[in-house]
Amino acid sequence: MYDPTRLAALVAVAEAGSITRAAARLGYTAPALSQQLAKLEREAGAPLLVRHHRGARLTAAGELLAERARRVLDEMDRARHELARLSGLAGGRLRVATFTTVGIHLLPPVLSAFRRAHPDVELTVAEYEPPDGVTAVARGAVDLALTHAYEPAEPASPPPGVVVETLLVEELVLITAPGHALAGGSGRLPVSALAGQPLISSAPAHPPRKGVEGALAEAGATPAVVCESPGYALVCALVSAGIGVAVVPEMVATMSATPLQIRQLEPAAFRRTISVAHRGEESGPAAQSLRALLRSSFGRAGQQGTAARVW
Structure with a gap:
C-alpha cells in the first residue's frame, strides 16, 4: 500500500520539474522530500526519478505511478468534499482570498458549487495580489488563498504553518x-x-x-x-x-x-503556477471542502497541459 503523502510528493516533482521547487510548494525541506521519494522508490521496487543539473524528471515507472497517483489523490479529494457535505457544515464562516484573473474566470463556478453544497456557511471573498494572500493565510486573516508564482524565479518557501498546493500550471x-x-x-x-x-x-x-x-x-x-x-x-x-x-x-x-x-x-520555460494556500491539517471542514472542489474543478497540474483548456 502506497503512502498518499509520498504519492503527492511524486506528483509535485512531476509538476515542478525539480525536488527543490516541489519541496517549496509542499512546505517541506528538499532533504525531507528526497527521503519521502526514496521510500516510495523502495515501495515501488524501481527508480522513479532521474536527477540532472536542471532538476529532476520521472522515469517510465515514475510516469506510470504518477498518473495513477493523480487518480488516487483526486478520489481522496472528492471523498473529503462528500464527507464534509454529509456533515452538513451547518453555519460557520469561510474566508477566501483570490487574485483578479482566477477570481473572474475560474473561481465563481467553484464557489457556486460550494454554496449549493453548504448553503449555511457564511462565505466572504477578498482580493489579494500575490503573494499577499499567502501572508493573509499565515496571520489568520483568511482561511485559504488562491495565489500564483512565476518561472523563471527563485523558489520561495511558504511561511511556517502554511501549505501551498499546486492547482494549475x-x-x-x-x-x-x-x-x-x-x-x-x-x-x-x-x-x-x-x-x-x-x-x-x-x-x-x-x-x-x-x-x-x-x-x-x-x-x-x-x-x-x-x-x-x-x-x-x-x-x-x-x-x-x-x-x-x-x-x-x-x-x-x-x-x-x-x-x-x-x-x-x-524555450517553454516561462510559466505561471496557480496554487491554493491553506493551514494544512488545521484547516476547518469548510476550507477542506472548498479545497477538494478546487482540485476537482481545476484538475492536477501537468495532467492536461495549459490553462487554455481550463483544467
Whole structure:
C-alpha cells in the first residue's frame, strides 16, 4: 500500500520539474522530500526519478505511478468534499482570498458549487495580489488563498504553518496586436526574436514577475513601456492598440476582451503556477471542502497541459 503523502510528493516533482521547487510548494525541506521519494522508490521496487543539473524528471515507472497517483489523490479529494457535505457544515464562516484573473474566470463556478453544497456557511471573498494572500493565510486573516508564482524565479518557501498546493500550471505566451510581424509563422518563436521590440513590462510594480522580466532582458527584450498596474486587462488593451508586445499567462491571453494574436515561445520555460494556500491539517471542514472542489474543478497540474483548456 502506497503512502498518499509520498504519492503527492511524486506528483509535485512531476509538476515542478525539480525536488527543490516541489519541496517549496509542499512546505517541506528538499532533504525531507528526497527521503519521502526514496521510500516510495523502495515501495515501488524501481527508480522513479532521474536527477540532472536542471532538476529532476520521472522515469517510465515514475510516469506510470504518477498518473495513477493523480487518480488516487483526486478520489481522496472528492471523498473529503462528500464527507464534509454529509456533515452538513451547518453555519460557520469561510474566508477566501483570490487574485483578479482566477477570481473572474475560474473561481465563481467553484464557489457556486460550494454554496449549493453548504448553503449555511457564511462565505466572504477578498482580493489579494500575490503573494499577499499567502501572508493573509499565515496571520489568520483568511482561511485559504488562491495565489500564483512565476518561472523563471527563485523558489520561495511558504511561511511556517502554511501549505501551498499546486492547482494549475500554464505557459506564458507572447501577445501582439492583430497582424503584427511576430504573430506570423508556425511553431514556437525564439525569445531572442523579442530583442528590439517595444515590450510592455509589469515590473517593477509586480514583484512575482521580476524573474521573468530578468530572463526577457537577458534575451535582449528591454521594457519600452512600464505598466505599473498588476492587472493584465490594461496590458492586453495596450498591446491590442499596437503600443507594444507583452508576455502573459496563456489564460490571460485567451480570455482577453480585446483582440490579440498569440504565439508560444521557445524555450517553454516561462510559466505561471496557480496554487491554493491553506493551514494544512488545521484547516476547518469548510476550507477542506472548498479545497477538494478546487482540485476537482481545476484538475492536477501537468495532467492536461495549459490553462487554455481550463483544467
